[in-house]
Amino acid sequence: MARYSAFEIFKQALSGHKNWASAWRDPVPKEKYDVIIIGGGGHGLATAYYLAKEHGIRNVAVLEKGWLGGGNTGRNTTIVRSNYMIEGNTGFYEHSMKLWENLSQELNYNVMFSQRGQYNTFHNPGQMDVARRRANTLRLNGIEAELITAKEMQARVPGLDYSANARFPILGAMYQRRAGTARHDAVAWGYARGADQLGVDIIQNCEVEEFIRDKDRIIGVRTNRGEMRAAKIGMAVAGHSSHVAAKAGLRLPIESHVLQAFVSEPLKPIFDTVISFGAAHFYISQSDKGGLVMGGDIDGYNSYAQKGGMPTMEHVFAAGVSFLPYLSRLKVLRQWGGIMDMSMDGSPIICKSPIDGFYINAGWCYGGFKATPASGWCFAHTIAKDEPHEFNEKFRLDRFSRGYPIDERGAGPTPNAH
Amino acid sequence: MLRIDCPFCGLRDETEFVYGGDASRKRPDLQETSQDVWNDHVFLRDNPKGPHLEYWFHQHGCRSWLKVQRDVATHEITDVRFADKEKGQG
Ligand SMILES: Cc1cc2nc3c(=O)[nH]c(=O)nc-3n(C[C@H](O)[C@H](O)[C@H](O)COP(=O)(O)OP(=O)(O)OC[C@H]3O[C@@H](n4cnc5c(N)ncnc54)[C@H](O)[C@@H]3O)c2cc1C
Ligand SMILES: [Zn+2]
Numbered sequence: 421m422a423r424y425s426a427f428e429i430f431k432q433a434l435s436g437h438k439n440w441a442s443a444w445r446d447p448v449p450k451e452k453y454d455v456i457i458i459g460g461g462g463h464g465l466a467t468a469y470y471l472a473k474e475h476g477i478r479n480v481a482v483l484e485k486g487w488l489g490g491g492n493t494g495r496n497t498t499i500v501r502s503n504y505m506i507e508g509n510t511g512f513y514e515h516s517m518k519l520w521e522n523l524s525q526e527l528n529y530n531v532m533f534s535q536r537g538q539y540n541t542f543h544n545p546g547q548m549d550v551a552r553r554r555a556n557t558l559r560l561n562g563i564e565a566e567l568i569t570a571k572e573m574q575a576r577v578p579g580l581d582y583s584a585n586a587r588f589p590i591l592g593a594m595y596q597r598r599a600g601t602a603r604h605d606a607v608a609w610g611y612a613r614g615a616d617q618l619g620v621d622i623i624q625n626c627e628v629e630e631f632i633r634d635k636d637r638i639i640g641v642r643t644n645r646g647e648m649r650a651a652k653i654g655m656a657v658a659g660h661s662s663h664v665a666a667k668a669g670l671r672l673p674i675e676s677h678v679l680q681a682f683v684s685e686p687l688k689p690i691f692d693t694v695i696s697f698g699a700a701h702f703y704i705s706q707s708d709k710g711g712l713v714m715g716g717d718i719d720g721y722n723s724y725a726q727k728g729g730m731p732t733m734e735h736v737f738a739a740g741v742s743f744l745p746y747l748s749r750l751k752v753l754r755q756w757g758g759i760m761d762m763s764m765d766g767s768p769i770i771c772k773s774p775i776d777g778f779y780i781n782a783g784w785c786y787g788g789f790k791a792t793p794a795s796g797w798c799f800a801h802t803i804a805k806d807e808p809h810e811f812n813e814k815f816r817l818d819r820f821s822r823g824y825p826i827d828e829r830g831a832g833p834t835p836n837a838h
Numbered sequence: 839m840l841r842i843d844c845p846f847c848g849l850r851d852e853t854e855f856v857y858g859g860d861a862s863r864k865r866p867d868l869q870e871t872s873q874d875v876w877n878d879h880v881f882l883r884d885n886p887k888g889p890h891l892e893y894w895f896h897q898h899g900c901r902s903w904l905k906v907q908r909d910v911a912t913h914e915i916t917d918v919r920f921a922d923k924e925k926g927q928g
Contacts (some may be wrong), residue, residue, distance in 0.1 A: 520903075662885035673881040676910070711884050721840075721857045724887045724911045731853050764881045821877035833880055836857065 460484025466796020659759030686710030758768030921928025
């Protein structure tokens with residue numbers, strides 16, 4: 421497989437770009453692997469890549485029931501940031517950010533990671549104090565963050581309603597310079613190509629239907645493409661974690677909920693950054709094709725339906741228009757939903773399960789895209805070494821019963837409030 | 839938009855209601871001292887991909903708590919009744 425480079429583009433151009441090799445193989449499933457990863461989203465593919473690259477475990481299969489990145493990886497609004505405050509999250513997300521910063525080089529694949537910065541606005545003195553506390557905590561943890569005034573923000577991001585008459589006047593923002601966005605599909609494709617080159621079998625249209633047991637151990641899976649066995653089986657199926665874990669006899673501290681995303685008609689460049697509105701839940705950035713990419717609250721009731729309802733759409737845009745009045749003139753071209761694991765404390769789970777041979781990567785709520793590199797990194801470590809990496813040692817399944825939830829929002833065990 | 843057929847008010851939009859989550863869970867006896875039993879109740883959910891029994895509160899209507907049977911993969915609602923048979927008659 422050729423490295424991607426300017427020279428390679430030039431060379432391929434001579435034959436009309438007809439001779440590019442496919443980026444990964446389409447192998448026939450084997451009966452036996454060292455490790456099987458269930459779920460071919462970014463997390464599953466990154467896990468396979470780091471298993472092969474960092475731990476030399478190359479006899480690995482990634483089983484995906486649909487196509488690569490067809491789940492939340494390809495449905496999310498791609499905001500990457502590391503401004504988490506609570507111990508357990510801080511080091512993990514900062515590690516992820518560091519991996520993002522070198523990801524295109526590492527994978528020889530342009531994931532279009534763009535550190536365009538992210539603003540979290542605040543709208544009253546109480547919120548300003550909270551933002552200051554958060555920024556200070558971040559800086560004490562070695563994570564960059566700054567507070568900026570409304571005036572500074574207006575100079576950098578014109579076009580918001582900065583007037584004192586705004587429904588929620590903007591007093592300022594917490595800003596993370598290194599935050600930004602990435603091309604979601606490219607992240608799945610880049611990790612897939614990298615893993616494939618190291619010998620990983622990526623098997624699409626392959627749904628895990630049942631587990632094969634030997635007494636208390638899980639030793640394999642039954643799929644629509646036959647049985648496969650492995651000493652270790654890792655699950656990274658995003659919104660379907662409870663559904664798949666139930667087949668292994670496990671109940672999880674998770675509810676599945678739908679989150680919607682919206683894209684407007686394409687516009688000339690008006691935003692070169694990412695903004696999260698602090699007075700209600702609304703976030704916005706502009707894609708390279710010009711569409712405004714927007715999102716807000718989850719619909720709020722259990723759902724596996726991969727589509728959202730109109731009341732939430734109205735709610736999201738009511739928030740959006742109070743912040744950016746000109747949004748009311750735009751048309752929304754596309755809208756969709758993704759099913760996410762909402763965990764009981766809003767934080768993820770990466771650990772060995774109580775069942776031997778079975779490993780869990782779940783509970784990403786609506787923040788798992790930014791986590792993709794570190795999630796793969798830590799899950800690979802946990803599977804290879806049978807012990808957590810320092811950055812996921814707090815993401816244990818038993819943290820709830822032990823009294824150590826990681827509740828960034830402080831909402832308690834009400835999944836739809838995180 | 840979900841539409842819930844409240845036994846007191848009739849068919850109403852989802853926006854009149856507040857979601858109350860899984861209604862199949864039973865609170866353990868308050869004398870119960872086992873950590874595991876409380877952990878299961880507070881933190882674990884079946885979270886099925888199919889029929890789900892759930893609470894909805896009719897906040898902008900009769901203010902009754904309802905138990906609704908809804909398929910969470912299709913949103914089809916097959917049963918709605920008062921959560922508390924005694925007090926829910928209105
Ligand atoms: C609308 C929306 C916006 C979001 N915005 C952001 C954001 O701005 N920033 C951020 O950080 N995060 C965001 N997220 C969250 C983020 O997208 C997810 O946390 C993340 O993509 C999860 O990664 P994954 O690889 O595990 O998921 P997925 O890409 O969903 O991968 C899981 C895969 O498992 C497969 N699978 C399921 N069951 C089986 C089975 N039985 N057998 C085989 N395969 C199976 C699925 O088909 C799927 O492809 C958003 C999510 C949504 C829905
Ligand atoms: Zn009613």
